[in-house]
Amino acid sequence: xxxxxxxxxxxxxxxxxxxxxxxxxxxxxxxxxxxxxxxxxxxxxxxxxxxxxxxxxxxxxxxxxxxxxxxxxxxxxxxxxxxxxxxxxxxxxxxxxxxxxxxxxxxxxxxxxxxxxxxxxxxxxxxxxxxxxxxxxxxxxxxxxxxxxxxxxxxxxxxxxxxxxxxxxxxxxxxxxxxxxxxxxxxxxxxxxxxx
Numbered sequence: 001x002x003x004x005x006x007x008x009x010x011x012x013x014x015x016x017x018x019x020x021x022x023x024x025x026x027x028x029x030x031x032x033x034x035x036x037x038x039x040x041x042x043x044x045x046x047x048x049x050x051x052x053x054x055x056x057x058x059x060x061x062x063x064x065x066x067x068x069x070x071x072x073x074x075x076x077x078x079x080x081x082x083x084x085x086x087x088x089x090x091x092x093x094x095x096x097x098x099x100x101x102x103x104x105x106x107x108x109x110x111x112x113x114x115x116x117x118x119x120x121x122x123x124x125x126x127x128x129x130x131x132x133x134x135x136x137x138x139x140x141x142x143x144x145x146x147x148x149x150x151x152x153x154x155x156x157x158x159x160x161x162x163x164x165x166x167x168x169x170x171x172x173x174x175x176x177x178x179x180x181x182x183x184x185x186x187x188x189x190x191x192x193x194x195x196x
Contacts, residue, residue: 009034009041011093013055018096022103022114027051049117052104056121059097063087064128066094076135077192083132084167084188088174088181098171105168122164130160136196159195166191 012034017025027048031038045051066086087098108115137154170184179187 005034005036005040006044009036009044009051010055010058013051014059014093014096014100017055017103018099022107025052025103049113052114052117053120055100056104056117057124059100060121060125060128062093062097063125076132076139077196080129080132080136080163080196081189081192083129084163084192085185087167087171088184090181095175098175101168102172102175126160126164129164130156133159133163133196136192140196154196162195163188163191 009030013025013030016029016033020029025048027041028038030051031041034041041051045054063083063086066082066089086094088094104114104118108118133154134156137156167188170179170187173179174181174184
């Protein structure tokens with residue numbers, strides 16, 4: 001399958017979930033939206049879970065890509081903030097990606113298959129955040145003259161868990177109009193400053 005067809009299918013998957021929710025998500029609806037045969041979806045993604053996994057992985061990759069295009073990313077802290085803040089914005093694809101995550105997260109409460117899909121993608125995202133937390137801690141310690149060893153006092157796993165959970169909670173509030181994207185981003189930046 002060409003990259004264009006794969007992207008078209010994953011775009012269609014996000015749109016179908018964003019418009020109808022996960023409860024009404026069907027591979028046939030994605031195939032129709034993408035203008036491809038359902039057999040092509042099955043061939044390349046296997047089943048519904050494989051398609052959902054690919055969609056979540058693509059949302060993660062999109063956030064990483066958006067973060068990489070943000071200005072002034074010379075420091076690990078700036079890259080960490082950019083990655084976490086890239087989950088909020090006016091772009092329709094950003095919104096669709098957040099809806100997909102929230103839909104899968106809600107479904108995972110009652111569906112073990114959705115929980116497995118969600119766990120894989122969350123783990124990957126949290127690992128990327130953990131790496132940036134560790135880099136940020138070392139940079140901060142070095143700039144304070146404390147040496148890299150001082151950074152080891154921070155529990156990188158706990159900080160990554162806290163930051164990703166914060167983004168997940170803010171995402172639900174942002175999608176329901178309780179806060180703006182700007183407020184969510186400001187909250188994330190403040191949390192990064194206080195944790196790392």
